Amino acid sequence: MSTIAIISSFADDAQCAHAIEELRAAQVGDFNTFSPIPSHRIEHAIGRKKSPVRWIVLMGGISGILTGLAITIGTTYEWRLDAGGKPLLSWPPFIIICFELMVLFGGIFGFLGVLMLSGIPATEIAPGYNGRFGEDRFGIMVRCDEAEAARVESMMRESGAEEIVREGVQ
């Protein structure tokens, strides 16, 4: 039995979310969605855990603070500059450097994290994508056995799909 892809497009995210709930309840095939905007409805319907990118940002922030401490303390000991008898390790200014590096590293890690987890940069556009999904349509691509195709299509139609296309999967 060969696997096929069924691509359905919806006019709004509520219909799209409903179709996802139906698919999950019926436990048919695997799917992914395309949408022009981030939609909480779709996210809730899919029901995945929160993105791990927050842990990556946290790691970035912590490494920024540690880098800040290392360069301020390290360079102070390397070049012992006595300024008016002030303590060598002057914490208030060091906190400023640590804060800036926390934000810098947190931001860079977050940006790289989102690229890595989202699979971009990608050189090829994945099958099933259509320009309208970036514009004003919400799409679901379901990969399933040919035998289940009719069932999936009827589920999509009942949820309000405007257009349903079948594609072969290599």
Add this chain to the structure above:
Amino acid sequence: MAAAPKIPIEPSYRDIDRSVLRIMEPASMAYWAWIGFCFTLVAIAAGFWLRQIYSGLGVTGLQQPVMWAIYITNFVFWVGIAHSGTLISAILFLFRTKWRTAVYRAAETMTIFAVATAGLFPLIHLGRVWLFYWLLPYPNQRYLQPDFRSPLVWDAFAVSTYLTISSLFWTMGLIPDIANAREAATGWRKKFYTVLAMGWQGTDRQWRHYSMAYLLMAGLATPLVLSVHSVVSWDFAMAINPGWHSTIFAPYFVAGAIFSGVAMVITLLIPMRRLLGIEDLLTEWHFDNLAKVVLLTSLVVSYAYITEAFMTWYTGDPIEQMTFHMRYFGPWGWMYWVMVLCNCVIPLLLFSPRIRVNLRALWVITIFVNIGMWFERFVIIAGSLTANFEPSQWASYRPSVTEIMITIGSFAWFLGLFSLFSRFLPIISMTELKEGIVWLRKALKMDRVKAA
């Protein structure tokens, strides 16, 4: 560019895309003439800078004790301008402010180019610019390191972090919009946008990570905005110089930065909406709200001026009092009163709801604010240096042609970059406008009802 078709009162996602993508169509000769004009001025300013590098800082009007003047004023002015972008894109994002969606991309773009302009001034101000890297800690054979107790080192870290984070935040927001442009474009533009969109397709997986990262970046950028101008203010407040050494400087500078930044956003957006034909996307409602931010921050800045005067009187320090006496009534006293007029008095007109939505009046008011805020920095920075502790050291300052031309060049550089961006990349976020489409529809209804 053809005349802009009016978008329907109940716009769809597609109407938004069409309106924004239309801006990115090939530009007219007048546009290229404007770009050419801006970059010619930049080239002239670069020539003056080269001459300064070759001859030394003697070609400027800087002399003891006024060693910080127009260059540092420009630095603080442009860093200040940069502040509204991140305020609108990050802080107002966290507050879920409805009107930010149409204006935030332009404000953020302004931020990037304003920081890029500001970042040039500490370099221009260096006598030996090729040694700028001495500000950064790096291993060297003599174990010499920068002093982390110096606010100038904090500034190098703060401004470069600000530039990096705002660029990343801006790039992230651009990716889904560029993917839209990729679908609509043809020829070399399609290739250009395909590379920049990095294969974005708006899958649930991509949006899940993107939304979380965007929220966290906004969370990181929020304290960063407040910290950057605080650090810039400490360049002055940490010195014992009269007129600078004050604890109110951080909030005073942050309020001033947001004030001047939002004013500059309005100054740029009013002609831009007309020239690009996007009156339907940037409505009176947006300008009304931006004007309220200008009014609020103007009141905070006015309060800071009063506090500053009060503290000087209350401390009873005769040197501090003399500096302020000179600031108000000395040879440069007129600059102080121009600043008070532009920053405290003229913005009071914005209490009138009619003036807030009268775009011509609003544009003129914001120009005054820009002038007033430039003078504020000049009065604080150069003015305070003219009258120091020792009357025998008192001196005046006169900017040289080099300084004036480089200042004009900085405005041309900023406007040229902003204009280039506005025609090649989406200057209005399609994604966020679609997310807040309900509010755009309401704003359009209000506008059309009023027009009728």
